[in-house]
Amino acid sequence: MAKARVAVLISGRGSNMAALIYAAKANDCPFEIVLVASNNPDAAGLKLTQAEGIATFAQSHKGMKRAAFDDIIDAEVRRAGANYIALAGYMRLLSPEFVATWQGRMLNIHPSLLPEYKGLDTHERALADGVSISGCSVHLVTTALDDGPVLGQTKVAIISGDTPDTLADRILIAEHQLYARVLSTYVAREQQPDWILAKLDALARALPETEQRPSHGSPGWRTGGEKSGKYFAYFAQHHHGEASMALLVKTSGAEEQTMLIEQDEALYYLPQYYGASGWIGIRLDLGPNDWDHLAEWLRKSWMAVAPAKLRQRVNIADEF
Ligand code: GRF
Numbered sequence: 365m366a367k368a369r370v371a372v373l374i375s376g377r378g379s380n381m382a383a384l385i386y387a388a389k390a391n392d393c394p395f396e397i398v399l400v401a402s403n404n405p406d407a408a409g410l411k412l413t414q415a416e417g418i419a420t421f422a423q424s425h426k427g428m429k430r431a432a433f434d435d436i437i438d439a440e441v442r443r444a445g446a447n448y449i450a451l452a453g454y455m456r457l458l459s460p461e462f463v464a465t466w467q468g469r470m471l472n473i474h475p476s477l478l479p480e481y482k483g484l485d486t487h488e489r490a491l492a493d494g495v496s497i498s499g500c501s502v503h504l505v506t507t508a509l510d511d512g513p514v515l516g517q518t519k520v521a522i523i524s525g526d527t528p529d530t531l532a533d534r535i536l537i538a539e540h541q542l543y544a545r546v547l548s549t550y551v552a553r554e555q556q557p558d559w560i561l562a563k564l565d566a567l568a569r570a571l572p573e574t575e576q577r578p579s580h581g582s583p584g585w586r587t588g589g590e591k592s593g594k595y596f597a598y599f600a601q602h603h604h605g606e607a608s609m610a611l612l613v614k615t616s617g618a619e620e621q622t623m624l625i626e627q628d629e630a631l632y633y634l635p636q637y638y639g640a641s642g643w644i645g646i647r648l649d650l651g652p653n654d655w656d657h658l659a660e661w662l663r664k665s666w667m668a669v670a671p672a673k674l675r676q677r678v679n680i681a682d683e684f
Pocket of ligand 1: 377473474536
């Protein structure tokens with residue numbers, strides 16, 4: 365199965381980045397590091413990355429507007445074909461546009477038990493407060509600093525006599541283990557049938573007058589009302605011993621089916637039974653799925669079965 369492609373952004377030492385690079389070497393790791401980018405051309409982590417044969421990009425942000433610099437990083441990350449970003453000691457506030465583009469796909473690691481001690485000088489503040497436990501958190505990045513949903517944490521006990529440095533060193537050990545583990549679980553969730561079905565359901569139901577209803581044991585989506593409604597998509601799981609997960613949608617017929625399979629025979633296949641009436645199977649079990657492409661197929665398939673009155677509504681909406 366294809367692995368999730370991760371770009372790591374760093375500003376300095378890059379020890380968390382190194383931990384991710386080494387974790388990704390395990391055969392069963394569900395992600396690979398495809399790029400390390402930095403706003404600091406002297407970041408120590410860049411050398412290590414190059415030695416490992418991984419692409420790097422470095423450019424100073426100095427003298428640039430925040431959004432303009434983020435556009436450059438965004439372009440590099442896309443060029444590397446990454447579908448996730450892992451911030452690892454990236455000392456830049458991000459523009460809201462960049463955060464919005466990568467929403468749900470950008471993670472950060474922070475050396476405290478969030479929501480405690482956001483921002484800088486976390487260890488100083490924890491020690492000054494006299495807490496007995498600190499730790500680290502991996503969270504999704506949102507526009508507010510260190511504030512997104514927490515995906516995982518490790519607690520680290522404070523030892524009497526700890527200084528900010530000794531505490532930071534010990535928490536770093538925990539960070540190196542936590543980041544790879546949380547990132548693995550997070551990217552792997554997109555391969556889970558429940559997650560994929562929920563995502564398809566949201567996309568299908570965004571189309572007018574669509575409901576989900578089981579058909580021969582498989583979830584399906586139909587439109588056009590109770591009596592004359594028709595199915596335009598099915599979620600097939602271990603369907604007649606075929607692909608372990610697939611979306612079945614309607615094509616215009618045999619010619620299009622043949623063309624699609626010729627175009628990409630790994631992705632498309634002729635589903636048993638449904639194939640004869642013009643349906644095509646799109647595999648959902650090959651690795652990270654292209655959700656824009658799947659949304660387009662749902663829409664096209666919906667258009668093929670929806671009554672004219674409803675179709676008009678979509679066409680009109682498209683013109684705006
Ligand atoms: C780590 O403590 C991380 O939690 C914080 O910045 C530090 C980066 O260290 N966001 P490194 O560059 O990964 O060694």
